[in-house]
Amino acid sequence: MAGTHSISEFYHGRSIFITGATGFMGKALVEKLLRSCPGIKNVYILIRPKRGKDVSQRLEELLASKLFEKLKRQDPDFSKKVIPVTGDILHENLGVSQKDEERVINDVSVVFHSAATVKFDEEMKLAVEMNVVGVNRMIQFCKKIKNLEVLLHVSTAYxxxxxxxxxxxxxxxxxAPHKLLDACEWMxxxxxxxxxxxxxxNRPNTYTYTKAIAEYLLYQNKEELPVVIFRPSIVGASWNEPVPGWVDNYNGPTGLLAAIGNGLLRVMKGDFYGTSDIIPVDIASNMMIAVAWDNVVYKSDExxxxxxxxxxxNKFTWGQMERMSHECFMKNPVNTVARIxxxxxxxxxxxxxxxxxxxxVLPAYLMDMMMxxxxxxxxxVKIQDKLRKAVGSLDYFTQNEWVFSNKNLDDLLNKMTPEDRKTFNFNVKSIHWPTYMESYCLGIKRFVLREELSELSKARQTLKRLQRINFAVNVFLFIAVWRLLINRVAVARTLWNFLLGWAIRIFKRMPKVAKSS
Incomplete structure (x- = not known):
C-alpha cells in the first residue's frame, strides 16, 4: 500500500505550489519541505512585487533569511528548486501570466494556500478581498491543475x-459566502x-469572521477539489527547527513579548490561569506537510x-507566560530596555x-518630558498609544479560552512511522515551555530586534542601572509621601518617632567591631 511510503518519499519527484510563502508560516514551510524532502522536484511560490522591489529581489531577500542557513549548508544549490510565480491573490486568476499558469497546472500536484491578511483590525472590505475573494480565486485556479491531489488551506483555530x-x-x-461577495462588490x-x-x-474581528466564511466556501467545492483545512492556534517562534526561537515579525505573542522585554508593556487584560494556546511555527509546518501526505495516501470522502x-x-497559561517572560528578560535583557x-x-x-x-501613561509623559x-x-506617548491599540486587539483571546478537538491530529500521528514522527515532529507534548520561552525571548532579540547576543553583558549592565534608579525613585517617593503624612497626621508622626527611636536603640546595642592592629 502507498501508506508504507515515508513522508519524504511521498514528496520525491513532486512539485508544490505555495501562496503566502513570504509570510511567517510560509517561509517555515518552504524551508522544511526543501530540507527534509530533498527529493522534491520544484517549489513554485506566488510572489507579488512590493515597495518598488520586483519578484526576483523579493525571492532573493526571502532565501537570504537566517532561516535558510542550515539548508544552505546541507544543499548549497537548493534555490534552483524554488521557482517564483509573479502574481497576487487580489487579482483575477491570481494575476499569473499564461506561461507561469501552464507550468503550474501541468507540473503541480500539491498546493498549500496560506496567503491571507492576519491583521485582526483589518477593514472589512480588504479582509473579505484577501480572505474570501482570494480563496475563491484560488479555488478556481486549482480546478485547472491537471494532477492536483490535495489543496491544503491554512485557516485558524479561532x-x-x-x-x-x-x-x-x-x-x-x-x-453565506455568495451574499458577502455580492455585498462587497457594490458597497x-x-x-x-x-x-x-x-x-x-459575536465574533471579535473581521479576521475570524472572514476565515469562517472562507472555510464554508471551500466546503461548497469539496466535490470538485481534494480540499483539506488546517487550523493552527496562535503561531509563535520555532521550537527546534531549523534554529530555536526563530521569528521574523511582531504579530501575535511576539509583539507582546517584545514590548514586555522593553519594559513598555507592564499590564494586560487577561486570565492569569487561562490557556495561552501558542503553537511553535516549526510544529505547524511539520504538521502541514504530514496532513497533505495523509490526505493523498489515506484518501477520505469527507x-x-x-x-x-x-x-x-500540553497546557500553557497566560500566567506562565507572564512569569517566564519576566524571568527570561531579567536574565537576558534587550539592549533597548526602557524600564524594568x-x-x-x-x-x-x-x-x-x-x-x-x-x-x-504617566511614565510615558514623564519620559517624553525628559526627552x-x-x-x-x-x-x-505615541508608542504607548500604538501599543494599547495593538494589545487591545488581543484582549478577546487573552480573556477567553476554548476546547479544541484533536482527534485527527492523534490519528495522523498513529499513521506515521517512528522515523517520520521524528523528522516531522508535531507532537506538542514534547514542548518544554520554560525552555521554549527562553528560546522565544532570545529569538526576539536576535531575529526581530536584530541584537547580537555578544552584547548581552552591556544590556545586563543597563538593566542593573535601571534597577538602581528604580530603587532610588521608590525610596524618594516613599520618604516624600511619609514626610507629608507626618506633617499632616499626628498618628503617622507618632509612629515615625517610635520607629526612629527603636532603630537608634538597636543600633546602640550592636557590638562594636574590634579594630585590627
Whole structure:
C-alpha cells in the first residue's frame, strides 16, 4: 500500500505550489519541505512585487533569511528548486501570466494556500478581498491543475470562536459566502465599516469572521477539489527547527513579548490561569506537510479538518507566560530596555485602567518630558498609544479560552512511522515551555530586534542601572509621601518617632567591631 511510503518519499519527484510563502508560516514551510524532502522536484511560490522591489529581489531577500542557513549548508544549490510565480491573490486568476499558469497546472500536484491578511483590525472590505475573494480565486485556479491531489488551506483555530468547544468540522457560516461577495462588490468601504459590528456579531474581528466564511466556501467545492483545512492556534517562534526561537515579525505573542522585554508593556487584560494556546511555527509546518501526505495516501470522502493546538495536550497559561517572560528578560535583557520588565495579567477592568494610568501613561509623559528637556524628539506617548491599540486587539483571546478537538491530529500521528514522527515532529507534548520561552525571548532579540547576543553583558549592565534608579525613585517617593503624612497626621508622626527611636536603640546595642592592629 502507498501508506508504507515515508513522508519524504511521498514528496520525491513532486512539485508544490505555495501562496503566502513570504509570510511567517510560509517561509517555515518552504524551508522544511526543501530540507527534509530533498527529493522534491520544484517549489513554485506566488510572489507579488512590493515597495518598488520586483519578484526576483523579493525571492532573493526571502532565501537570504537566517532561516535558510542550515539548508544552505546541507544543499548549497537548493534555490534552483524554488521557482517564483509573479502574481497576487487580489487579482483575477491570481494575476499569473499564461506561461507561469501552464507550468503550474501541468507540473503541480500539491498546493498549500496560506496567503491571507492576519491583521485582526483589518477593514472589512480588504479582509473579505484577501480572505474570501482570494480563496475563491484560488479555488478556481486549482480546478485547472491537471494532477492536483490535495489543496491544503491554512485557516485558524479561532474562526469559530463564538462557540467554546470547537470540533474538527466546518461550521455553518455567519453569512453565506455568495451574499458577502455580492455585498462587497457594490458597497464601498465606508458603508462596510459602518456595518461591520453588526456583521461580525459575536465574533471579535473581521479576521475570524472572514476565515469562517472562507472555510464554508471551500466546503461548497469539496466535490470538485481534494480540499483539506488546517487550523493552527496562535503561531509563535520555532521550537527546534531549523534554529530555536526563530521569528521574523511582531504579530501575535511576539509583539507582546517584545514590548514586555522593553519594559513598555507592564499590564494586560487577561486570565492569569487561562490557556495561552501558542503553537511553535516549526510544529505547524511539520504538521502541514504530514496532513497533505495523509490526505493523498489515506484518501477520505469527507473534507477533513485538523486542529494544530496545544491547550488540551500540553497546557500553557497566560500566567506562565507572564512569569517566564519576566524571568527570561531579567536574565537576558534587550539592549533597548526602557524600564524594568514587569508584566501582569488581570481580569479586572478597573484595576487594569488604574495600572495603565500609573504604569503606562504617566511614565510615558514623564519620559517624553525628559526627552524634550534633553533636546530629543518625544516618542513614548505615541508608542504607548500604538501599543494599547495593538494589545487591545488581543484582549478577546487573552480573556477567553476554548476546547479544541484533536482527534485527527492523534490519528495522523498513529499513521506515521517512528522515523517520520521524528523528522516531522508535531507532537506538542514534547514542548518544554520554560525552555521554549527562553528560546522565544532570545529569538526576539536576535531575529526581530536584530541584537547580537555578544552584547548581552552591556544590556545586563543597563538593566542593573535601571534597577538602581528604580530603587532610588521608590525610596524618594516613599520618604516624600511619609514626610507629608507626618506633617499632616499626628498618628503617622507618632509612629515615625517610635520607629526612629527603636532603630537608634538597636543600633546602640550592636557590638562594636574590634579594630585590627
Amino acid at each position: 474562526c469559530n470562536c463564538n462557540v467554546k468547544y470547537i470540533d474538527e468540522k466546518v461550521y455553518e457560516p455567519p453569512l 464601498d468601504g465606508d458603508v462596510l465599516n459602518t456595518l461591520t459590528p453588526k456583521m461580525i456579531g 473534507l477533513k479538518v485538523y486542529h494544530c493546538t496545544t491547550g488540551q495536550m 520588565p514587569n508584566p501582569r495579567f488581570t481580569k479586572s477592568y478597573v484595576w487594569h485602567e488604574v495600572c495603565v494610568l500609573f504604569d503606562h 524634550w528637556v534633553s533636546g530629543k524628539r518625544p516618542i513614548f
